[in-house]
Amino acid sequence: MASLSPLINELVQALTILPGVGPKSAQRLALYLLEKDKAGAASLVATLSEALDKVGHCQQCRNLTETEFCPVCDDAKRNDDQLCVVETPAEVLAIEQTGFKGRYFVLFGRLSPIEGIGPDALGLDKLKSWVLEKNVQEIILATNPTVEGEATAQYIQQMFAGKNVDVSRIAHGVPLGGELEYVDGGTLAHALAGRKSVY
Amino acid sequence: MASLSPLINELVQALTILPGVGPKSAQRLALYLLEKDKAGAASLVATLSEALDKVGHCQQCRNLTETEFCPVCDDAKRNDDQLCVVETPAEVLAIEQTGFKGRYFVLFGRLSPIEGIGPDALGLDKLKSWVLEKNVQEIILATNPTVEGEATAQYIQQMFAGKNVDVSRIAHGVPLGGELEYVDGGTLAHALAGRKSVY
Numbered sequence: 001m002a003s004l005s006p007l008i009n010e011l012v013q014a015l016t017i018l019p020g021v022g023p024k025s026a027q028r029l030a031l032y033l034l035e036k037d038k039a040g041a042a043s044l045v046a047t048l049s050e051a052l053d054k055v056g057h058c059q060q061c062r063n064l065t066e067t068e069f070c071p072v073c074d075d076a077k078r079n080d081d082q083l084c085v086v087e088t089p090a091e092v093l094a095i096e097q098t099g100f101k102g103r104y105f106v107l108f109g110r111l112s113p114i115e116g117i118g119p120d121a122l123g124l125d126k127l128k129s130w131v132l133e134k135n136v137q138e139i140i141l142a143t144n145p146t147v148e149g150e151a152t153a154q155y156i157q158q159m160f161a162g163k164n165v166d167v168s169r170i171a172h173g174v175p176l177g178g179e180l181e182y183v184d185g186g187t188l189a190h191a192l193a194g195r196k197s198v199y
Numbered sequence: 200m201a202s203l204s205p206l207i208n209e210l211v212q213a214l215t216i217l218p219g220v221g222p223k224s225a226q227r228l229a230l231y232l233l234e235k236d237k238a239g240a241a242s243l244v245a246t247l248s249e250a251l252d253k254v255g256h257c258q259q260c261r262n263l264t265e266t267e268f269c270p271v272c273d274d275a276k277r278n279d280d281q282l283c284v285v286e287t288p289a290e291v292l293a294i295e296q297t298g299f300k301g302r303y304f305v306l307f308g309r310l311s312p313i314e315g316i317g318p319d320a321l322g323l324d325k326l327k328s329w330v331l332e333k334n335v336q337e338i339i340l341a342t343n344p345t346v347e348g349e350a351t352a353q354y355i356q357q358m359f360a361g362k363n364v365d366v367s368r369i370a371h372g373v374p375l376g377g378e379l380e381y382v383d384g385g386t387l388a389h390a391l392a393g394r395k396s397v398y
Contacts, residue, residue: 003271003295005264007250014246017239019231025219031288032218033247034254034263035307040216041251047213048232049244051206055233064233065204072202089230096202108234 008034060130062123063106064089078103081137085127085156087144095142102140105130110143110152122152124159131165138166145172145190207233259329261305261322263288277302280336284326284355286343294341301339304329309342309351321351323358330364337365344371344389 004012008030015026033041057063058070065071072078072092082102086092092104107122119125131139141156143149157167173191174183183191203211207229214225232240256262257269264270271277271291281301285291291303306321318324330338340355342348356366372390373382382390 003269003291005254005266005270007246007253007265008263011246011250014239014243017236017243018228020224027292028289029217030250031263034250035288037216038251040213041247044213044216045244045248045251047206047210048240049248051210051229051233052237052240052244054206055204064207064230066206067204070202070204089234090227092202093226 061104061106062108062126063092063104072104077101080134082140083131083136083138084140084142085153086142087149087152091142102138103136107143107152110146110148111155112148119155124156127156128159131160132163136165138168141167141169260303261307261325262291262303271303276300279333281339282330282335282337283339283341284352285341286348286351290341302335306342306351309345309347310354311347318354323355326355327358330359331362335364337367340366340368 004027011030011034012023012026015021015029016023018026021029033044051066054066055064056066058065058073059068060073061070063070063072067074079102082100083105084095084100084102085105085107086095087107087110089106092106095104105123105127107124109117109122111117111119111122130136139156139160141153143153153169157169160167171194172187173194174180174187180188203226210229210233211222211225214220214228215222217225220228232243250265253265254263255265257264257272258267259272260269262269262271266273278301281299282304283294283299283301284304284306285294286306286309288305291305294303304322304326308316308321310316310318310321329335338355338359340352342352352368356368359366370393371386372393373379373386379387
C-alpha cells in the first residue's frame, strides 16, 4: 500500500504473523490500534513484552507459565493418581473443560523422525521419572489421533510396559451429535473396533 | 481459566482489545505467540511500540503517518485540483484502489452533537484554509451514507457555498452485481432519485 506510511506498513506486516490474520485484516487491525485504541495497544505491548520475557515452562508438567510451577501443578487438591499426556497447552484447556481433576504432562509436539523430534525434545525422561517417583496410578494418553500422535502414544505406552502403572488411551469414535452418514471411514472403523457391550 | 497462569491470562485479556477477537480467539493467539512464534511476537512488540510512539497526523490531510506529511501529500504527481473528504484512514485505502489520483482529507469522525463532536474536532478550519489557499477546484464528499455522514457532508457543502469551488457528493445507488430484489428501500429510493438520462 503506497498510501500507507512505511512504519504503518511495517506494523501491518508484523500483525500478519498472527494465525488467521491476512494482509487485509492486518491492515484493519493496524489502523484500529493506531486510530481508535492507543491505550489498549500500549497495554498489549507492555503485557506481550512482559510475557515474552517471563513465561517459560512449568518445572513439573512443562506447560507454559511464568512461575516455577503452573497453577495446575501448584494445586494440592488435584488427583495425583491420574496423569493426562497431551501435545499442546491448548489441549490442557480443552480437557480442563471436561472437569478432569488429575494432572497433566505437556509434550509440546509429537515424535517425528522427519522433523528430528525425538523422545528428548518431548521431555519423556521427565515424564518417566515423575511417574515412577510420584507413584502415578494411571497415564491417560490424549495425543491427537494422527499418525504421529498415535506413534507417540505407542512409544509412551511401551516405555511404561511392566512398570506397575495403568496406561490408557482416550476413546476415538463417532462424536456426539455426529451423524454416521457424514463421519469419515477411519473414525467409523475406530468406532466399530472400539464397540462396548451394553449388558 | 484457572489453568492458565496469571500473566498468560493477562495477555489473553490484552488481546481481546483487537476487533473481532473474542476470549476464545485471544487464548489461541496468546498460546500461539508464546509457544510457536516468539520471534514474530517480539518483532510485533517492537514495531507496535515504535508505531504508537511515532505515528501522528499528516500536517496537511490529517491521515496517520510518522512523518510530517503522509506519502499521498508528499507525492508531487498527484492532482491538486481534486480533494476527497473521507471519515477514516481505511476509507483512503478503499478509494486508492479505484485509481483516484487526487488528494485526501481525513476527518477522523463525523459531526455528532450527541457525542460532542463539532467542526473543530474534524479539522474543518484546516480543510477550509487548504481549499482556499491552494485553489482546489473540486471537493468530493465521500463521507458515509449514514445520518451523521450526510449531516457532515451538508455542513461542508454549506461551508464552501459561493466560494468558487465545486463540491460533489459520491453517488449512492444499487451496487454493481446487486440484485434489485435484495437491495434495501433507502438505497433503491436513492438510486431512483439519482437516475441519469442515457441519451
